[in-house]
Amino acid sequence: MPLFDQLYNFAHWLTQNRDEAEDLVQETYVKGLRGFASFRAGTNFRAWMYRILRNTFLTSRTGLRITVPLDSESEGPELAVDPETPETLAIDRSNSAALQRALDDLPVHFREILLLCEVEELSYQEIAETLSVPIGTVMSRLSRARKALRERVNFEMRPHTTAAVNG
Amino acid sequence: MSCDWTTKIETYVDGELPAEEVRAFDKHVRACPTCAGIALARVQMKRTIQSAGKRFKPSSEFRNRVQQRISKTRRNRVISIWTITPAVLALVLIAVAAMNYLGSRHGQTQQFYGELADLHVSTLASSAPVDVVSSDRHTVKPWFQGKIPFSFDLPEVQNTEFSLIGGRMAYLHQTPGAQLIYAVRKHRISVFIFNDSSLPAEGNPATGKQVSFSTDTWSQGGLRYFAIGDANAADIGALVKLFKTPPTS
Numbered sequence: 001m002p003l004f005d006q007l008y009n010f011a012h013w014l015t016q017n018r019d020e021a022e023d024l025v026q027e028t029y030v031k032g033l034r035g036f037a038s039f040r041a042g043t044n045f046r047a048w049m050y051r052i053l054r055n056t057f058l059t060s061r062t063g064l065r066i067t068v069p070l071d072s073e074s075e076g077p078e079l080a081v082d083p084e085t086p087e088t089l090a091i092d093r094s095n096s097a098a099l100q101r102a103l104d105d106l107p108v109h110f111r112e113i114l115l116l117c118e119v120e121e122l123s124y125q126e127i128a129e130t131l132s133v134p135i136g137t138v139m140s141r142l143s144r145a146r147k148a149l150r151e152r153v154n155f156e157m158r159p160h161t162t163a164a165v166n167g
Numbered sequence: 168m169s170c171d172w173t174t175k176i177e178t179y180v181d182g183e184l185p186a187e188e189v190r191a192f193d194k195h196v197r198a199c200p201t202c203a204g205i206a207l208a209r210v211q212m213k214r215t216i217q218s219a220g221k222r223f224k225p226s227s228e229f230r231n232r233v234q235q236r237i238s239k240t241r242r243n244r245v246i247s248i249w250t251i252t253p254a255v256l257a258l259v260l261i262a263v264a265a266m267n268y269l270g271s272r273h274g275q276t277q278q279f280y281g282e283l284a285d286l287h288v289s290t291l292a293s294s295a296p297v298d299v300v301s302s303d304r305h306t307v308k309p310w311f312q313g314k315i316p317f318s319f320d321l322p323e324v325q326n327t328e329f330s331l332i333g334g335r336m337a338y339l340h341q342t343p344g345a346q347l348i349y350a351v352r353k354h355r356i357s358v359f360i361f362n363d364s365s366l367p368a369e370g371n372p373a374t375g376k377q378v379s380f381s382t383d384t385w386s387q388g389g390l391r392y393f394a395i396g397d398a399n400a401a402d403i404g405a406l407v408k409l410f411k412t413p414p415t416s
Binding site for chain 1: 177178181183212213215216217218219220221222223224225229230232233234236237293294295298335336338341343
């Protein structure tokens with residue numbers, strides 16, 4: 001079965017639950033098989049499968065929509081990079097647990113685009129096809145997702161400042 | 168402190184910057200400690216997410232369950248078609264198909280090469296024509312590891328008029344394969360590589376002119392190769408010759 005491990009990992013990150021992830025992957029393959037006639041040769045198979053999985057996820061949860069604030073993406077890509085801080089530079093593999101928690105806490109529209117880009121290594125074009133958004137939106141959402149993740153990781157790595165932040 | 172390049176660092180790290188800008192950025196980053204620092208942090212972050220993101224693995228029980236479910240779905244589809252469709256109608260269809268077979272082969276071949284031409288043209292029209300940007304075959308070949316179910320050799324094109332631009336994944340008839348882009352003067356040539364057994368027989372005709380592109384196809388080591396581009400047939404032939412005699416290292 002093509003992409004099985006990758007689709008399962010993505011599904012688990014989306015649903016944050018093993019049983020739901022299994023249901024989601026199973027339904028994706030069944031739908032993929034049924035809809036194979038509609039798959040056009042020459043289009044991207046990976047993006048097609050991820051799109052089925054994502055749409056199935058959205059429809060499986062009544063009332064759930066991946067809401068993206070309009071004002072944040074309507075102006076197209078904004079890729080300005082923030083000045084680096086020592087904390088940001090300190091994010092490395094030893095902070096994997098903090099990063100996993102931060103990913104878990106991200107809004108789903110940020111989490112999914114980071115996973116598609118960094119973990120599944122989809123190109124901007126494939127991500128655009130999967131999410132049904134223009135490439136400019138992929139770039140700006142990705143940039144914002146990374147910024148949000150960095151902020152959360154920094155927060156995770158500085159528990160002693162929690163009181164000050166909250167208070 | 169920032170410079171004009173900071174807005175392009177993420178695109179660069181993602182491998183989505185056009186080739187000419189990649190060269191310019193490579194040059195710039197050697198002289199700009201700010202950009203070098205940010206790019207390094209971004210690469211580090213990317214690798215950490217990649218490692219932390221590969222977190223969940225499906226159990227073997229679940230894998231078996233889905234496989235069984237898929238087999239059942241396939242079987243049901245086949246059974247339902249044959250129970251609904253009267254046997255007589257099936258025989259008529261087979262007879263008609265047989266009569267049309269020879270006439271349709273030419274059309275199928277045209278359609279097959281039309282799909283290859285579509286892939287080639289849409290790749291060149293894309294803002295990011297290649298997913299792995301490199302003129303080094305030792306960089307391009309390993310990039311396909313784990314992405315396609317086979318391996319292949321790339322010829323050494325140094326000291327020839329050809330240059331390797333990069334590669335990307337391609338899908339033809341639901342089959343994953345590799346697409347390599349070469350340049351010869353102003354022309355671009357795509358070389359597609361697929362598992363031979365996964366493709367239909369329509370792709371068999373060899374050298375020629377299809378949908379106004381020069382094309383060539385050959386089989387080698389269980390793989391099917393297709394070269395297509397707007398270069399002349401002699402250029403395509405020269406590139407094919409390089410592929411047919413790959414270097415040992």
